[in-house]
Amino acid sequence: MALTILGVVVASLVAVTEQVGVKRRQLEQNLVASRLVKEATDQIALGKDQVALSRQGVRAQATRQGARAFVGNKTLVEIKGE
Structure with missing residues (x-):
């Protein structure tokens, strides 16, 4: 009985650890996207007409119409401009 409970606990811990890792990667990717959009819009504010950046x-x-960050064809961050 105790071994069964221990097995369930270990399996649950492994599943939760994997979920936390996936969520962490998503949050890191969203942070990179937000920083890239900020950097790109800063360059637009300094007078550039178009900016394209890439990282990770x-x-x-x-x-001037807006900015977006994406992976493949999935938009992570999008803002509208003038």
């Missing part, structure tokens, strides 16, 4: 698999594009 996240790409960002910005113009």
Whole structure:
């Protein structure tokens, strides 16, 4: 009985640890996306017409009309401009 309970606890711990790791990677990717959008919009504010940046698999594009950061075709962050 005790071994069964211990087995369930260990399996649950492994599952929760994996979920935490996935969530952490998502949060890190969103942080990179937010920073790239800020950097791109800062460059637009300094007078550039278009900006394209890339870091850690996240790409960002910005113009005066707005900016977005994405991975593949999934948008992570998007803001509207003028």
